[in-house]
Amino acid sequence: MVQLKQQTYTTYLQNQFDLDGDGALTSFMTRQRGELMLGGRVNLNVLAQQYGAPLEVVYTPQITTQVSRMQAWAAQARASSAYPGRFLYAYATKANFAAEAVETALRAGVHYETSAAADVTIARSLYRQGLLPTDRLICCNGSKEPNYLEAIRGLRLDGCTNVIPVLDDLAELEALLDTSAPLRFGVRERAAGNRDGRHPGNDRFGLTSAEIEVAAERIANSQHDLVLYHAMVGSQIEDEAHFLATLRESVAGYCRLRRRVPSLRYFNFGGGIPTAGYRLDFAFDYAGFLTRLMHEIKATCAAYDVPPPDLIGEFGRYTVATHSVYLLEVGAVKAGQPGEPDWYLINGSMMVTLPDALLVEGQEFVIFPLTDWDRPVRPVRLAGRRTCDSDDVYPRPDAPPLMLPDTGAGLVLAICGVGAYQQMISGRGGAHHCLSPEPGRVIISELDGRLQTRYVPQQDQASIMELLGYQPQRFPVPLEIERRTPVPVMARRRLAQRPSRQARASAQME
Ligand SMILES: Cc1ncc(COP(=O)(O)O)c(C=O)c1O
Structure with missing residues (x-):
């Protein structure tokens, strides 16, 4: 236990998965200069800073990569x-x-x-x-x-x-x-x-x-x-x-x-x-x-x-599966029962976001923190703060806990592997468990070699209520208070240099 506390997230990945925390982490995710890059081109740290979390990042060129890799393997x-x-x-x-x-x-x-x-x-x-x-x-x-x-x-x-x-x-x-x-x-x-x-x-x-x-x-x-x-x-x-x-x-x-x-x-x-x-x-x-x-x-x-x-x-x-990532933020930490890992309460719902975690025995998802890789790791479980459901946890109680930086509140997590089935099972655009709204979505696609970004705002509560048959509400649901996670100085500098919101949207990819 003492030894675990001294491990940083980086050394944990080294010891456990032989990954050195720089360069390729998986076939779809790399880490460059301390920031997570989806498909080598989309900087998730910058997107989290720009749009906040929760956020879904959809990067369609990853689909093209998957297809062409398989075509090449088949040709071979x-x-x-x-x-x-x-x-x-x-x-x-x-x-x-x-x-x-x-x-x-x-x-x-x-x-x-x-x-x-x-x-x-x-x-x-x-x-x-x-x-x-x-x-x-x-x-x-x-x-x-x-x-x-x-x-x-x-x-x-x-x-x-x-x-x-x-x-x-x-x-x-x-x-x-x-x-x-x-x-x-x-x-x-x-x-x-x-x-x-x-x-x-x-x-x-x-x-x-x-x-x-x-x-x-x-x-x-x-x-x-x-x-x-x-x-x-x-x-x-x-x-x-x-x-x-x-x-x-x-x-x-x-x-x-x-x-x-x-x-x-x-x-x-x-x-x-x-x-x-x-x-x-x-x-x-x-x-x-x-x-x-x-x-x-x-x-x-x-x-x-x-x-x-x-x-x-x-x-x-x-x-x-790999072209889409959810960015979810730890909003609070709740102590676990004695001898059990603490809870990282995240601003979403695990069971809505990752229904297969409930439906498919042993289903896992690759999860990375966006920051704090040099902080000590601690064993935690994630719990969806936007439902009050005892099943809204990940990993499941019978699976080992996650090892994540001990940062607690403010830590943003990239939940990977969610592009297949998860949204089709949970539904897109409907009324979800505990009225949890769908997060904003950034859709990045490629046209004639250029990346283009489209932003779809978070689902609004009024339309969810309408779906459920309510009259327009006299008392609107309070808006989320905007919070931003701290970003490394390098990323802040790059953001500051961006000329316009539109240009920023394409610039964060390279
Ligand atoms: C007939 C058929 N083909 C293909 C698939 C896709 O499977 P997978 O997601 O494992 O590639 C399915 C999935 O249920 C299927 O039923």
Whole structure:
């Protein structure tokens, strides 16, 4: 305990994670001259000073980086395994439907994966605008209610030949068979869903092998084609060997079907590729995984004497988890129970901001303090001050506490890895737990090589109340008293030199 108290945050990171506190901390975060930089370009310390916390920082070029890194690893894998098929990167839009995320991913060259009727509607509108080019595949997954099926049919009849309904049920096939234009179908293998026993709930998706046979037969006797075999193992699979071993039987399933269905040409392993946004000790050899997967597929295809398929991955959290960060400030410290860590009470809600911390067992997020890396660390738990809920804590009571500088009130934390699923689960723009308003949001995007910033102010309380059916309030909710955290002298000087608010918005990125 005595030894822990003497550790600074910097030495803690050195001892625990072999990070020296300068330069790269993760694949998306660096520290330069004592300040945290998202994607190497966005200075979070300066943004916290400029806009205050709580704040959401959305940096869409990180999405482009994620996509191009994966494309490069796949190119490397194809070269070293001499894989003849193509590698197609699809973005699983369910991870983050925000227009800035979807449009950035599309500009980076991704194909599209949908999960709902509204999702297809968005795709159709992007298709109409030319933002979703005609050569991109649109794989439609999930159980399909009639409106989802209608949306798919509508998109196909709009001329989109690359929309691929991936059958989750034979009834979906029956509903779509009479579509007047030829459709390209996929089948989702049900067995892949929980072959490893680690993903109960995933095995509700898809068709049994007997149902796949029926689907193949029905499609063969129609004007449509069966082109895709989908086998998804799970999400955030960090054990490469296990990922590959679990896919092995699905690849054989593809090959068996391919022998009878010559139109089959895509093997889609769905999601599962992990993000670096959750743990500082994260390691995954993406290129190595793809190389081994391509080797395996090639060998299995050779054994079955069928051509290797084009390989599709549907990247959700890998694409977007790291492009967005919450900046939350410790407002007060409350003593823990005897023998327990103290509470850092933060100006937000952990359960609204990070719902997966409650929903997914063992879910973590990478968290850095913006300042005070030379101060001693102390074990703490974070508690959302804007709700009065005993579940509004992070880490969960059964997980070890966080080690953070002992600064207490005024310390601003960067909560990373929040760009995937968190907002989609909590909702965006609604009424949240204890009427906690959504923080202001800075959206930084890149156009023609230049960074642009858009600021969306904190959600206002009056509109939240209106959503809940109240008349406009006679007594407005008191505004937050503006507080600013101290910033290092260097950052203050740089801020002082900024000519205008507008110019500042772009200047903080470099
Ligand atoms: C069919 C399908 N594809 C892709 C994904 C994205 O998964 P991940 O976020 O692990 O990449 C999901 C997630 O639930 C999914 O259901």
